[in-house]
Amino acid sequence: MIRILHSVSNLDRGGIETMLMNYYRHIDRDKVQFDFVCNKLKPGAYDKEATDMGARIFHSPGLHPLHYPQYIRFFKQLVRQHPEYRVLEVHNGALGLYALNSAKRAGIPARIYHAHGQGLNLDYKIALKWVCKKMLRFNMTHHFTCGLKAGEYYFGKAVMERGDYVLVRNAIDVDRFVFNPDVRERLRGENGLEGKHVVGHVGRFMHQKNHVFLIEVFAQIARRDEKAVLVLLGDGELQEKIRNRAGMLGISDKVKMMGNVGNANEWYQAFDLFILPSHWEGLPVVGVEAQAAGLPCLFSSSITPEIGLTENAVFLDLESGADAWAEKATALLSARQERGNMRQAIVEKGYDIRVEAKKLENLYLEIYNSTLK
Template sequence: MGQKLHVLFVRGMLYYDGVSAVEYEWIKSLRNRVAYDYVLLDPDKSVPEKLQAVKDLGCQVYPLRYQGASSLASHRNREKVLRDFLNQHHYDVVHIDTDLLSRYDVAKVARQCGVKKVIIHSHNAMRSVHGIQKLPGVARLERHLIAKYATDLAACSKEAANWLFNPQDQGRVRIIHNGIDKDHYVFSDSRRQALRKQLGVGPDDLVLGNIGRLADQKNQLFLLDILAALLKKQPKAKLVLIGSGEKEKEIREKIASLKLTDQVILVLATDQIPDYLFAMDVFVMPSLYEGLPMTLLEAQTTGLPCVISQSISSEMDFPGMIHRQELTAPAEEWAETILEVKPVSDRQAEAAVLTEIGYDNRESAEQVYQMYIGG
């Protein structure tokens, strides 16, 4: 085996999100050919379990801290600390997984420091009404700077590519689907029953599930309204909500105000995602915007039917598994859609669909490696 490529991921933080999950799969799959490190620009928001997981795979994690009296001063200080870091460490590739237009500055600094391969990889598909509010001219300029400083453009979906890159640069974009390890998500009824018993869930309870950062994007506050509407017609409904984030306090307050304390199981962190998916009956994702959400891929692979917002791309739909609803529809209509969903007759069989539609982690990892070496 020759010398490994040295690749640096630049992220804000590591937490229970789809991007962290897919990076973890790349690190595992490519460990014989690639040595990965992390630079974190907002390290104090990271989840300790995620930090430890990548360290256990041999990654060095470098927290970079910066501040300033204004946003401009903070921006300049960020560039300085990143430049100092890159001048002290050699990397063959800087890989920037992001949904932020402002990340062009990381690519600029990397190129100025002599990094030959600088990748900006889009992992979300924000909508202008829900995403970051910027003047169109500013957004176009930042997209132009992304294309100027990045040697390679990549995206997890066409919609994610359209969000982060200007129309004239779409021809440069490499679409690399976010893959998962199929073997981890083959449905197990015994594990389903064990976890439902542990959670105090009865055999007749209808268990909804949602996994994601507790943030505006994921729209969990509206999900609580959906649950409240559903309970009027299905009193045995419960919601398993998995994630952490800045909306936790507000979500807890709304759970209390809607008197849903006995119906919501809030799990801030877990390494049992497959088991929780096995235990659920319907996965509900009313996100305001997404790229190709890993949790939706994982849910379908376990044979879990999904009720999701129209804003989510159809590129990863398993046949018959997805039921869409408009974000503008009231909670009562979402509840009706959930009640209309029929369980999948053979949940184990859905795992085979993952490979058929091109989302196996081994395939996506190989595409990433070919991008690193210029293939």
């Protein structure tokens, strides 16, 4: 058995971590095990499940600019204690340089950078992120990406044009998301949603996901449709700001913030429309899940068109404005039809986790064995 070390923020229910756990559940863990370096001290929702499956979880000093020397020392000590680590996979955006460079210094021969996005979140670290992004290519040995645009953003056109990358699809357990009318009826009943037109969104409350725009769009949907309700799954630093904005717009009674739930697969059944107006994405897992559930999906055109897996996917430019988005959303709600079983459509596009996990398992074994030569 080999062990793959993954660098993540923490094992919470974010898109990256959910993708990793999907793969972890379905690989042959007698052949490949996952371990995690978490760069936040906050416990994650997946911690217990991961450790129950055999994972080790380590906590780094964090990705603060002043912690870099400490981070290098941490990684060297980790590798001294665990010389079995020969493959590292990094999922931290531009700040993945911390783990890549530290692993390089510590002697880990295979250093995979996994591209998950096509933009940088604007915060006090933005200048550092730009510098780190430029240095990534000098510290990685393998290029993984969830989509073509994400790969081009982090690796450059030359890498993508010569095919020097691996497309690791954000695959899901499709059967968990296939439309189930019984689940829909139960969940809507439990949450007072009978007879409502439920607009759903799943995502962390952060700049990238564009909740500020989403709440403006929904305010206009609510003016057009008195039965409209917005359900938001997730948490994050901007949650209170969005809650306050809903109050200012007079729609607090129509907005349900459910937090970081463990049954998103059931919530998709209760939705009537899924909206994702992100400034950017790599290839969003939630977009795959929503389409697997047979939902009409309204995506920002900033998101890679690869996410259009079914005819239910509609794209709209953010520059069109909130009014145009509300008009399109209202039309999709009005035109909704009986939801069919989308399993085959998702599987045919290559997003079946059972198939993709076997491919990744073999790839890890190949990379690991190459480091022994």
